[in-house]
Amino acid sequence: MIKVSYFARLRELTGKPGETIDRESMTVRELLDWAETAYPGFGKDTVHVAVNEEYALKEDIIQSGDICAFIPPVSGG
């Protein structure tokens, strides 16, 4: 099971703060592809993924139990 969180535009698009995906492992790229399919308009080319609160690369592997977050372009300050 992989936990994912949505923020800002993505929270509004998906209509939820997060959910659990029933997978043992997947790459960050596969997770982004999954999100784009599940939620048209997700904009996977503009979204980063954080795994356990650190930015991950698209090749990185996510394991069951990891906490993931989709990070759309940040705009703090």
Added chain:
Amino acid sequence: MKPFEIVETPIEPQKYSDYVLHAGAGAVTVFTGHVREWTHGIRTLYLSYEAYIPMAEKKLAQIGAEMEAKWPGVKAAIAHRIGEMHISDIAVVIAVSSPHRKAAYEANEYAIERIKEVVPIWKKEIWEDGEEWIGGQKKYPEKGIE
């Protein structure tokens, strides 16, 4: 207070300035970022900020460590507020002390630039006739974010 924190109540800059001040400091710079009414001719009614709080606090602390590594002797504290904010409210405070003034100015500017790059905080502008999450359609950098 924590030296690197996300807060939901009004920011009191003095607390962060006091935190970084010590006997070896010859300079303290305090930057406050405020809610602006007009952006490119569009009038903002209010802003709403959201954060991935645990990661945002970790990234603020990382920026503090970067500053201390780049400018030895610098001590920093940073707070960003989330939730609804109105015109002129303080959204962010960066306090930096250093033995001499140059490092305090430079490190302070470095901090705000890094916040805009890496800290998972999002701003929504609410106008009279609409609203939008700010951040644009930046492309995913293949090398990732550091």
